[in-house]
Amino acid sequence: GAVVSQHPSRVICKSGTSVKIECRSLDFQATTMFWYRQFPKQSLMLMATSNEGSKATYEQGVEKDKFLINHASLTLSTLTVTSAHPEDSSFYICSARVKDEQFFGPGTRLTVL
Amino acid sequence: GENVEQHPSTLSVQEGDSAVIKCTYSDSASNYFPWYKQELGKRPQLIIDIRSNVGEKKDQRIAVTLNKTAKHFSLHITETQPEDSAVYFCAALKRDSGAGSYQLTFGKGTKLSVIP
Numbered sequence: 001g002a003v004v005s006q007h008p009s010r011v012i013c014k015s016g017t018s019v020k021i022e023c024r025s026l027d028f029q030a031t032t033m034f035w036y037r038q039f040p041k042q043s044l045m046l047m048a049t050s051n052e053g054s055k056a057t058y059e060q061g062v063e064k065d066k067f068l069i070n071h072a073s074l075t076l077s078t079l080t081v082t083s084a085h086p087e088d089s090s091f092y093i094c095s096a097r098v099k100d101e102q103f104f105g106p107g108t109r110l111t112v113l
Numbered sequence: 114g115e116n117v118e119q120h121p122s123t124l125s126v127q128e129g130d131s132a133v134i135k136c137t138y139s140d141s142a143s144n145y146f147p148w149y150k151q152e153l154g155k156r157p158q159l160i161i162d163i164r165s166n167v168g169e170k171k172d173q174r175i176a177v178t179l180n181k182t183a184k185h186f187s188l189h190i191t192e193t194q195p196e197d198s199a200v201y202f203c204a205a206l207k208r209d210s211g212a213g214s215y216q217l218t219f220g221k222g223t224k225l226s227v228i229p
C-alpha cells in the first residue's frame with residue numbers, strides 16, 4: 001500500500017512557540033491530504049483538508065489562523081500550530097487520499113508545556 | 114452530514130472466540146466502508162473494506178458484512194488472537210465524482226481486548 005511519513009514523531013515545546021509538522025507521501029503523489037487530531041481514547045477528528053496548490057478547507061470550529069496548512073507540492077503537506085498552548089497538546093495524524101482510500105502517517109505527539 | 118454510530122465501545126473476548134463490531138450510518142449516498150485497526154500510539158491501518166455493491170467480503174479471519182437497506186455494516190473477527198487487541202474504527206465514505214466532494218466519517222471506535 002501507499003506509504004505516508006510524518007515528522008517529527010514527537011515534539012515538546014514551550015507555550016507560545018510554533019510547531020511545524022510535515023506529512024509526506026513517499027511513493028505516490030497526493031493531491032489531497034487530511035489532518036486529524038486525536039485525543040486519548042477518542043476517535044479521529046478531522047481538522048482540515050489540504051489540497052495541493054489551493055487553500056485548505058477547515059472543519060467547523062478549527063481556527064485557520066492557529067493551524068496553518070500548506071500543501072505546496074504533491075508529496076508534502078505541513079501543519080503549523082502557531083502560538084501553541086497546553087490545550088493544543090494532542091496526537092496529530094495526517095493522511096493521504098488515493099482514490100477512495102486514506103493512508104495514514106504515523107502521527108505526531110505534541111506536548112505543550 | 115453523515116453520522117456513523119459504532120458499538121460496542123469496548124469488547125473483551127477470550128482468545129479463540131469471535132468478535133463482532135457493528136456500525137450504522139445515516140446517509141444512503143455513502144458507498145464505501147473501510148475498517149481501520151489502530152494499536153496504541155500508532156497509525157490507523159486499513160484492514161478490510163467493502164463497497165455498496167457487495168454484501169460481504171472476507172479476508173482470512175476477518176470479514177465485513179453490509180446491509181444497505183438497514184444502513185449498517187459489521188466487522189467479524191474469528192479465532193481471535195492477542196495481537197488482535199487494538200482499537201477498531203469503522204468509517205463511511207460519501208464521494209461525488211461530479212461535484213468533486215469526498216467525505217469520510219469515522220465511528221468513535223471499539224477497544225477490543227483479547228484475553229489469552
